[in-house]
Amino acid sequence: MAVQQLAVRRRRRSFRGWQFVGPFMLVFALVFLAPIGYSIYLSLYKDRLIGGNAFVGLDNYTQAVQDAQFWSGFGRVALFLVVQVPIMLVLALLVALAIDSGRLHGKAFFRVTIFMPYAVPAVVATLMWGFMYSNQFGLVGNINDALNIKLPEPLGADLALASIGNIVTWEFVGYNMLIFYSALRVVPASLYESAEIDGAGAFRIITAIKLPAIRGALVIATIFSVIGSFQLFSEPAIMRPLARNVLTTDYTPNMYAYSLSFAGQQYNYAATVAIIMGVITMVIAYVVQLRGTREK
Amino acid sequence: MTATVQSTGRQRAATPAPRKPYRRAKRRSTTLTLLTSLVAIYSLVPLIWLVINATKTPEGLLDSFGLWFDDGKFALFDNIKQTFTYDDGAFVRWLGNTLLYVVAGAGGATLLATLGGYGLAKFDFVGKRGVFATVIGAVAVPGTALAVPTFLMFSKMNLTNTPWSVIIPSLVSPFGLYLMWTFSAQAIPDEMLEAARIDGAGEFRTFFRVSVPLLGPGIVTVLLFTVVATWNNYFLPLIMLKDPSWYPLTIGLNTWNDQAQTVGGQAVFNLVITGSLITILPLLAAFLLLQRYWQSGLAAGSVKE
Numbered sequence: 001m002a003v004q005q006l007a008v009r010r011r012r013r014s015f016r017g018w019q020f021v022g023p024f025m026l027v028f029a030l031v032f033l034a035p036i037g038y039s040i041y042l043s044l045y046k047d048r049l050i051g052g053n054a055f056v057g058l059d060n061y062t063q064a065v066q067d068a069q070f071w072s073g074f075g076r077v078a079l080f081l082v083v084q085v086p087i088m089l090v091l092a093l094l095v096a097l098a099i100d101s102g103r104l105h106g107k108a109f110f111r112v113t114i115f116m117p118y119a120v121p122a123v124v125a126t127l128m129w130g131f132m133y134s135n136q137f138g139l140v141g142n143i144n145d146a147l148n149i150k151l152p153e154p155l156g157a158d159l160a161l162a163s164i165g166n167i168v169t170w171e172f173v174g175y176n177m178l179i180f181y182s183a184l185r186v187v188p189a190s191l192y193e194s195a196e197i198d199g200a201g202a203f204r205i206i207t208a209i210k211l212p213a214i215r216g217a218l219v220i221a222t223i224f225s226v227i228g229s230f231q232l233f234s235e236p237a238i239m240r241p242l243a244r245n246v247l248t249t250d251y252t253p254n255m256y257a258y259s260l261s262f263a264g265q266q267y268n269y270a271a272t273v274a275i276i277m278g279v280i281t282m283v284i285a286y287v288v289q290l291r292g293t294r295e296k
Numbered sequence: 297m298t299a300t301v302q303s304t305g306r307q308r309a310a311t312p313a314p315r316k317p318y319r320r321a322k323r324r325s326t327t328l329t330l331l332t333s334l335v336a337i338y339s340l341v342p343l344i345w346l347v348i349n350a351t352k353t354p355e356g357l358l359d360s361f362g363l364w365f366d367d368g369k370f371a372l373f374d375n376i377k378q379t380f381t382y383d384d385g386a387f388v389r390w391l392g393n394t395l396l397y398v399v400a401g402a403g404g405a406t407l408l409a410t411l412g413g414y415g416l417a418k419f420d421f422v423g424k425r426g427v428f429a430t431v432i433g434a435v436a437v438p439g440t441a442l443a444v445p446t447f448l449m450f451s452k453m454n455l456t457n458t459p460w461s462v463i464i465p466s467l468v469s470p471f472g473l474y475l476m477w478t479f480s481a482q483a484i485p486d487e488m489l490e491a492a493r494i495d496g497a498g499e500f501r502t503f504f505r506v507s508v509p510l511l512g513p514g515i516v517t518v519l520l521f522t523v524v525a526t527w528n529n530y531f532l533p534l535i536m537l538k539d540p541s542w543y544p545l546t547i548g549l550n551t552w553n554d555q556a557q558t559v560g561g562q563a564v565f566n567l568v569i570t571g572s573l574i575t576i577l578p579l580l581a582a583f584l585l586l587q588r589y590w591q592s593g594l595a596a597g598s599v600k601e
Binding site: 015016021024025028030031032034091098099101103105112113114116117121124128129131142146170174179182234241257258261282 | 332419447524587
């Protein structure tokens, strides 16, 4: 009897939960799941001059695997991921720890100032930095004139990726700092107190208490940064007019997919490229999550 | 320190707590402050550059030093006036469009995320694990993977080139869902819900009467972040909209900037810069004014101690 009652209650609850989650999932299905399904469908077809739209199995995928343009763009965002993401996250973590330590003068000022760039649209951020990078009327040009030197061009072939990395870092250091700082604040103060009584120094408290306590935030921030790197689009696309020869239309996989579909009308192949990037991203995100939560 | 600690939980602020003797007055470190200042300067320089250069004439932009004012010429008000009137007031139209997308998109996204996060946190239901896995997995798919097929789907439904094509995809915020989930789990005691149910209140009544008031900081946080996401959206409107009269500010500013590159196009960099400044001011103001709410909202679990 009691068991039966429990079962009834649980079944009723399952229905009630969907009342709240349902609306989100409905729109989610329309703008996430349906397009994903549709792009898988697209990736299996090809629009041919003769014969029209035809099922080609995995032909598009074989083509992508051998596509040098795709892989050069992929290599670029992979390099970006390996260099820019650690720099940004470590910087964000250091600032969060500094603010959390309670040893700063005017910590509210720092928290807000460093976070502010997050509220700036990528378009505006890129336009600003683009102006500052430019030789003609930017800061780089000013410095060259004033000191009568010639700095390397920020948007030249060698430095373009680093210059883009700088813009992305500028935009997101504060955001990640805030995620870490928010997580740090939840750590009960009693933990620090007992550690201090045990004679632990500031560094030891960081490694033994603070970092393990915010592991979840570190994992989430890393996953979001990985996703962001693989999706790199706005910054290079907006700066393209300043350096058309360096920031080519296949500079990142996302730009490549965009130009394939909207300049080349190759919707099927663009969908294939996007799916491959999606699968790689998911695998990496999954590995990060696994590694981040396994230890301990 | 004191102020922020008090603002972490509104409940605590509301009931005057007995004053806790403050545990440790840490010694402030000048070195640490200076080091952190470097990051603050890095964050501020481009914004200062923007403010300074919004005061310059087109010639001044070329001739004067980037990080200082152009002697004798202060063109800020001219620039603002021109920004609003240039091109038959295109900027005003774009601002209106952005506001429409933000109110409908971010407002709707916050509502859906709040309902969904609460549902995930407070109910046990079939398929709950699947929901989380699906949402996290889908977030990893690159924007273009969704954008191209979404564009094709929407164009079959005759939605492209209408406000709907920008608003509907903005309604889903996986980050908002995640935040409201953790926030609801920690801010709403199960006992309160049980009590309301025993009193015979329906689920939605319980949600609006009991839960929403406790979710205040979380809701403000999600709202701010979805507002930023829609206000700053570039990629989605770029592909969905062809007609400049539906452009949001971000696309509009970029077309003004690109104008200098086109044959016979007029360079209006002074308007691009002033327009950029006007575009970011409302968001910066919102973040500054609502600091208390979103900072406590982000510390999702700060209520429990």
